[in-house]
Amino acid sequence: MSRRPSPTRDPRGIPEATVARLPLYLRALTGMAERGIATVSSEDLATAAGVNSAKLRKDLSHLGSYGTRGVGYEVEYLVYQISRELGLTQDWAVAIVGVGNLGRALANYGGFVSRGFRVAALLDADPEVVGDTIAGLNVDHIDELEAVIKRRGVSIVVLATPAAAAQQVCDRVVAAGVTSILNFAPVVLSVPDGVEVRKVDLSIELQILAFHEQRKADRESGGPVMAVESQ
Amino acid sequence: MSRRPSPTRDPRGIPEATVARLPLYLRALTGMAERGIATVSSEDLATAAGVNSAKLRKDLSHLGSYGTRGVGYEVEYLVYQISRELGLTQDWAVAIVGVGNLGRALANYGGFVSRGFRVAALLDADPEVVGDTIAGLNVDHIDELEAVIKRRGVSIVVLATPAAAAQQVCDRVVAAGVTSILNFAPVVLSVPDGVEVRKVDLSIELQILAFHEQRKADRESGGPVMAVESQ
DNA sequence: GCGACTTTGTGCGTCGGTTCACAAAGGGAT
DNA sequence: ATCCCTTTGTGAACCGACGCACAAAGTCGC
Missing domain, CATH: 1.10.10.10 (Winged helix-like DNA-binding domain superfamily/Winged helix DNA-binding domain)
Known part of the structure; x- marks a missing residue:
């Protein structure tokens, strides 16, 4: 195909x-x-x-x-x-779903909005934060998701929800017509063809670093003696 | 080589x-x-x-x-x-340099410390935040960088500084013997051989999404009709 | 104890990406 | 106007990664 x-x-x-x-x-x-x-x-x-x-x-x-x-x-x-x-000559409306520590940081992150991107909406499920103003923007309730996406022309969604909620929110976002998702939640999202998902996973990056770090340590201690290892 | x-x-x-x-x-x-x-x-x-x-x-x-x-x-x-x-059977001491919005979010991020990793130090240059307690950890002044790394056995450093400071901090971190760095600053770090740098760049991820999004839009509107363009 | 069934481990063709190395193309000096 | 020097754009070899498809290996039922 x-x-x-x-x-x-x-x-x-x-x-x-x-x-x-x-x-x-x-x-x-x-x-x-x-x-x-x-x-x-x-x-x-x-x-x-x-x-x-x-x-x-x-x-x-x-x-x-x-x-x-x-x-x-x-x-x-x-x-x-x-x-x-x-595609940076037009500007893209971005919605951030999940206003925890990470979502908040993203909303405030300057370089994020640098060129062509504009944070157009913040959404969360927690009544505690809904209504708050973060980075000059009101936090809407997740129930408003579809309406907000349509009304503000959101075409890229950033997922910063807990892992457990990510797939569910993803499904709704996709159903609302969004085809570009940046996912910070540590889950493998399943989406239909034609939807682009990019993943940022801090924990995975650390684990990759740990692998190489351990490798170096092994090489130093056991390395010179039993100098096998790729020689 | x-x-x-x-x-x-x-x-x-x-x-x-x-x-x-x-x-x-x-x-x-x-x-x-x-x-x-x-x-x-x-x-x-x-x-x-x-x-x-x-x-x-x-x-x-x-x-x-x-x-x-x-x-x-x-x-x-x-x-x-x-x-x-x-290498997750041992635990790795991680230092986070730069306690802005992002650094703070990382320090609090639960899944981050999930398995094998422990945030062992927070460092910043701003006297305003030095001395604060974040996620149960005291923020040390960047001048203490080398001492903290040695004393707490830090082997992985997370850079969440402004772009302008990243290379300078990186150099000091490397000089202190650290060989694994996770970089969130939007700069290309130059490091000697043997030092592993992984990069997380939110802005780049968004730009990649925008590219594909624009592509889909082009394909829908002008695609089938004036399919020419460089033909 | 044996045969049928399940699932692993891998040889091999293919593909995208990287790098080398050089011919083509343009600018500037004389 | 011509020649030399610089730098681009790309053909082609190389390299790692991917996925198919299958033989080897082990389990479970009878």
Whole structure:
């Protein structure tokens, strides 16, 4: 299903890995623009973004041919092109569901709303917090979910609920027509095709770090003696 | 440098992609254990974790041969094996640097400390918050960074500082001997080899969602009609 | 004790992504 | 106007990861 022709790539089909890096390039570029830098080479931009320069050039080549050989890329122009490609020239109404510690932090997080995004609604089930004003926004009751989504044109929902509530809220959000979800709850959400879920899981990140940390510790103590291990 | 023999894989060399999924399996398994499930098939566990069953079996096979053909995996035993592999049988002291909205949320986040992790220190530069008690922990001044890390045996640092301070704090943390960092600041940290940095970037996740959202919108409106665009 | 059934562990083809290395393209100096 | 120098854009080899499909292995019922 939805097989791709494969030999000829869809001209607008930007690889997922590239999409994930474009925001990185954008951030580096806006920093440069603010410092008054007019043009930049792939080498310099790659260094600033922490990637390989060949990768950067290939990534940018998927958007079009926006560089000038022998010179580099015009910073302002590239900022515009990447912004447009990422859909940041329009602004997106974001709703945050779950106003616990994390939801509150997200609502107040400045860089979050930086470019193209606007927190348009806060929702929670706890009567204790409903009606409160956080980051200049009133907290609505979760019963209003569907109405709020429609009325304020919310197209991206951030889930910061307890794990137990996440799937249920997710279902309602999807039923209300939302197709982009950023999930902070530690559960695997199941959604129909066509709905994009991205997951941020602090606990998993820590566990991955612990794995590598343990590995290093093992290598140091038992390593040199029984120097087996990948040799 | 550090070339791998490649044909014969290091027996302890677990693929990075696998490591990233182990915490997912672990979470599903602990849930099952709590519900009193004794054994589970790769099919069921895979469904619970939201992955393909072949992938799950291959992942687990990297840890050893812990299943029984015709039966499945013993839940408790597998929990132990994965925990051990991830290094969760010991506990890790974590320091959170930057006690703004996000740092505060992290300090209070329950699931964060779930298994094997313990928030051992909070640090900040702002005299206003230094001395406060958050989540039962005193906030120390950033000047104490090196001393606190040594004294409390911190091996993982969470950076929740403003972007401008992140690299500087990172350098100090690394100089103090820490080799595992979880970075929430929207900057590309540069660290020496051997230091593991994982990055959580809310803004980037949103931008990726916006890209796909715009794509869907394009496809619906202009897609079928003027399907040209770069053709 | 044996046969049928279930489920694991894995060999192998495939695919997306990364990197190298270079030809093509443009700018600036003379 | 021409040549040299810089930097882009990309062909092609390489590499890890994914998923199919199946043989090996072990259990349960009779």
